[in-house]
Amino acid sequence: MTATEDYIDRLPEPALARPTSQAERVADMLRTFVIDGELTPGVRLSEERLSRKYEVSRNTLREAFRLLSRERLLVHHMHRGVFVNRPTSEDVRDLFNARRSLELPAVRGAADAPAELVRAVGAAVDEGERARAQEDWWRMGSANMRFHEALAALAGSARINEFMRQVLAETRLVFHVMAAPREFHDPYLNWNRRIHLALADGDAATACGELTEYLDTSENQLVTAFVAMEQGSRA
Amino acid sequence: MTATEDYIDRLPEPALARPTSQAERVADMLRTFVIDGELTPGVRLSEERLSRKYEVSRNTLREAFRLLSRERLLVHHMHRGVFVNRPTSEDVRDLFNARRSLELPAVRGAADAPAELVRAVGAAVDEGERARAQEDWWRMGSANMRFHEALAALAGSARINEFMRQVLAETRLVFHVMAAPREFHDPYLNWNRRIHLALADGDAATACGELTEYLDTSENQLVTAFVAMEQGSRA
DNA sequence: CATCGTTGGATTGTTGAACAATACTCCAAT
DNA sequence: ATTGGAGTATTGTTCAACAATCCAACGATG
Structure with a gap:
């Protein structure tokens, strides 16, 4: 019963060492x-x-x-x-709808999110810029994913986080279907930066507006590319 | 190549008849x-x-x-x-956070949702009232679940729908942990009715406000009951 | 020529038994 | 009260076998 006994509570959780099948x-x-x-x-x-x-x-x-x-x-x-899985243009639309539902409200309510979560958003942008500097386009794509994951995480729900990860993983498949070139990701990095700046300023409304545009633009670009491809392979 | 050939497109999708393992x-x-x-x-x-x-x-x-x-x-x-799975009070909090993320934005954007989806919300309320009239508390709980499922469906994403179903199924577990009496569901039915009325009126803001209160109240009630139970079983 | 049976081969669906690895229980020892 | 050690029950995983099904190729039919 001495005070030294609760050292155990300060030890890391066992989740990491969990044996896996x-x-x-x-x-x-x-x-x-x-x-x-x-x-x-x-x-x-x-x-x-x-x-x-x-x-x-x-x-x-x-x-x-x-x-x-x-x-x-x-x-x-x-x-x-x-x-x-080979997503269709219909899947792309649905994925973006899901992302809108997850990301926009999270950003809108970012005011009462812990500052730590907002910092994670900025870190993802930084990482993206480092990747761009090194012309590592794959890492840049990964950083972009992490950026949006960090946005959804502002909602503060572990289940939402996991679902978002899943949605983003499926989005990766979309890019694999159409061997996205570097130009596909590049312009969005600056957009991410602007969104994070607005967030850090506490200006959720602006961040939300930017993100809305981002998602609309990105979806449009992908869907048009997709339907073109689908029609091509139908011949 | 006659016009009668595309009759096949009007036939039901094969999803229903899909063989199951x-x-x-x-x-x-x-x-x-x-x-x-x-x-x-x-x-x-x-x-x-x-x-x-x-x-x-x-x-x-x-x-x-x-x-x-x-x-x-x-x-x-x-x-x-x-x-x-036996959810903890921590899970309850997370589930409600997830539901907030899913339901509130869907309701807020209900303006551009198809009228059919709004009708589905009303149908769930009707079903709940029929169940109450017959004092079928289990069916009342099911109808309540369907009500919230219908709310999330306003977002218009199949993936969101499935995720929501999952979240609600887990919420059912919460009720099973604490053998929820009839009084647990009963007052919420009137709340559901008000939310649907506001929705049908196109007054998304009011519906959103009501739903926020609903979720806060329900979460509080559940969490307090839960922590009491958890402390009791710790003895 | 297009469509429709048929046939054979390849792959999955499912089973049952076997053994290894691990967790749990109980009991003895300190 | 805690530690240490059998013994047991259950899961983790493998393997071989067979049934069910799909698929491609072939040929028959109109």
């Missing part, structure tokens, strides 16, 4: 493959070959497939196998 | 069990006994477990088994 490890690996584009949309994932390659049983692999299907990174077609 | 069927069944409270929070789901009872192999059952774990209805503890 084989299925989760495989799922984590496949997830990065999909997000990084090593597995491109539309590809079929053979149970037999993957289980042999990564030395897990088919059953374990299938558990991993189930996890990733719920995240919409893979899609399961009965008796045909699992495929890397 | 055993694992999905088991997952669906377990999901209803959890939501209906036949499986109460905290109970462990034995792989061996369940697989024997429902005549599926352990492997298939585990696939179902993975699906439901991703939905937060079950939680997976390594080498200990899967349990029906």
